[in-house]
Amino acid sequence: MSKSPVKPARPATATSSETSRPTVRHAVIQLLRDFNMTTIFGNPGSTELPLFLDFPPDFRYQLGLQEAVVVGMADGYAQATRNAAFINLHSAAGVGNAMGAIFTAYKNGTPLVITAGQQARAILPYDPFLSSANAAELPKPYVKYSIEPARAEDVPQALARAYYMAMQQPCGPVLVSIPADDWARPCSYVEPRMVSTAIAPEPKVLEHMGAALDACQRPAFVVGSGVDRDSAWDSVLQLAERHNARVWTAPMCSRAGFPGDHRLFAGYLPAEREKIVALLGGHDLILVLGAPAFTYHVEGTGPHIPEGASLFQMVDDANIAAWTPNGTSLICSTDLGVQALLNRPAPPARPLPEARRQPARAEPSSPMSVAYLLQTLDEVRARDSIIVEEAPSARPVMHRYMPIYLSETFYTMASGGLGYGMAATIGVALGKPGRRIISLIGDGSSLYTFQALWNAVQLKLPITFIIVKNGRYAALEEFAPTFGFEPGSQLEGCSLPGIDFVALAKGMGCKAVHVDDAAALHDALRTGLQSDGPVLLEIDVA
Template structure:
């Protein structure tokens, strides 16, 4: 069957635009997987380089270049280069990926507010109303780029390339209430929902990441004897993850999410979206037998929540009152903890979980782990639980380049607290220059870079699409070498024994060190063998 993708490629061919300059993300995988042989893919490691290369090509060839950018992060990173392209009068068609149409109303992970993000520099911005309008929008953008000599944008949801969007449950609460404090009536309403449930569960989110709310939710969970889950794609931990009632992190796929929530007749989310997703899947978030409710301090989060009752209130006081007013029950829940991985056999390469397990055995409980390793994040959550508020920090939006500078800022703001950044080498390259700041100002962060010489998460996503990824590996890049060039000390770790010796030396210094250090740890990009 002929798809929107096929028709769009034909438009590009018709105009001689068969080279795609890109730094793609997951929202662009449906377009790029199994790229036809007559289309050439050119990877650059930052969006400024993408647009810069396209600018030079367009000026030399005197025809529009094709640029592909990854949703908000990509377009935002490219804004300055797009301004240059406009003033240089370089024609280009800029395809900007967007999340799946099917759940944009709920602002899923990686959704972007893209129209206008490029400012006044685009000569045209197309936002096709239907998937079938995409090829025509690209054609109009080609003409606008040629006529007005500048970048023309086309914003394309990722599902447009292959299939139409699906309907979602209504993304709005049936009842929405606001309170400036712990309104007794609203506390009783929520407590009544919990008391009347036969098998309740809690979902904690980034909004609950403070000491008072942690303590209140731990008390509430104890009174209910119920599991507490962490929201999908949470940027911070909303509950002590070493607590015996912590059940784990909810998945970002609807089918698995429905399966996990099936045993519960009521799920109360606290400080979390309901329930933030990533790749779109058909069907509701929860089974029909599971009621959803929300307590949050974010009005926008409440307004798009598909729940029966949403309460907007300051969380520490409301949750403390809720814990006090909720009747205790005899039921108890204790979560099973995933086993720590066995050390690698002689000659076996290091996997990310070996590094994470070694860190977990050595880090102080108050360590702040700043994460940016998409392909290893699930194992990081399992092996490095947040044991104190602000024990985990990640990018809420998903644009790469967060971990290194954020870890520096955390350590500057809390100079006595241990800070470890765990990042993939692909992620680290987006803000590698932040290491100069750490070195210049004596910021004692340990940067653990899991180096596999590729965008492993992108390879995984392409494999799930059932096709071949066109982007190359970058194994020749040395993060340790780049760190040293920026004045930051660095070491390269290549084996398990070396890893353990290095961590044994370094972790006792985490609280008082004034010198940053990059540990570039060579890990395999291959998946772990079955347990």
């Protein structure tokens, strides 16, 4: 997430109103300033109120109407700003409500510093109302670090450690449980430190990888979320052009890693072993950058890579490297590793691989197809507009009809758990002020955190929410044949009739329009993309 050591914004010194022995609250507020975390995402409860006594004027509080919204907003904000986001949750109940979103942040590799309230230490032996039993255990295993400090005066140091761990590659969420009476206890300021967050490549393994890449005849790159997270987009593009490598996107990525309209771009790998092997067939070297090799959604059989191919992986997560079944893994920062490969002498020239076949143009129909919707959206939107997506059934179509052109313009969830998109859109908009944000959300997905729309209205954010309305959990119906269902079978619990998203949006004060005519789509999208504040388009699709 961060390419350079953490640099404090300013030294941690007491203000004139503070003594040489500050309270935990004073020390924590100063530490958050030093780490540039002056935005607090939360949904307050009684055990958290002491933090907000004399709330500092240089901080802002972003209220979420449910804890999943809180964490989702913070996830988008942290990715957009490339710094950990600070979250304040309400004891065990708040952490429990947030766990799905914390799981997604963990899979997304998003640095989050989560604090959770706890009852006062003095009454914890009596199992008081709103206490959290085993508070540090509750969020595991989907946090990198969790603790309830043994003493109140240890809270600032615990938060400093949590921040450094959240920012170290691979990035991820951490949690500190803080009893309510700790905030007023005396302690000492914690001086921020420079802590390296990037992992340099091991020279011996890098040389082996570089020599194999130079000697191969038909290389293929598989790029993952780690490319964009580590600001390696431009260097990966340069490396692919140097080797004339065909470039695929890894399965289930939360970020894009290569321009979708580039001559070398080959498309998106599915999360199925046999299909991955078939698509990568004919290549004698596969270089996986910033991704697992590979993420599967269904069980498979046979080899993990094509016969005659060798696999090399560059990833910042030692756990991923450990379970990768084939080849050589280099654990390092993606950007540092790719830059090191670029520093090698130029390899022999190779011919360009066969270009990706472009899909047939989608035509208007009634009801309109998802392909026509996304094709039209791609024609209308600016290339640098930012897409936040959570429309699982539309994603394969999006891969064909709506390329991602630039770095840091695409965000989705890597977890498979719904509820990320609506909330993360708010966080990305806060982290990229002034940019046009397009929230592309399935009707089923939107209902997990639809109340995030209230934040967009209150903040007057330039967001165009597009609800892809097919009236069902279409992704489940499309996946059902994998488990023996007949194609087109009606599944129990997958129908979503009778929901009026325009009415829901207007109830929160958001402008909203219903579109069910392909002839009206272009103008509706163009108008929606020019709005000063948020607008929701409910679009009926087949």
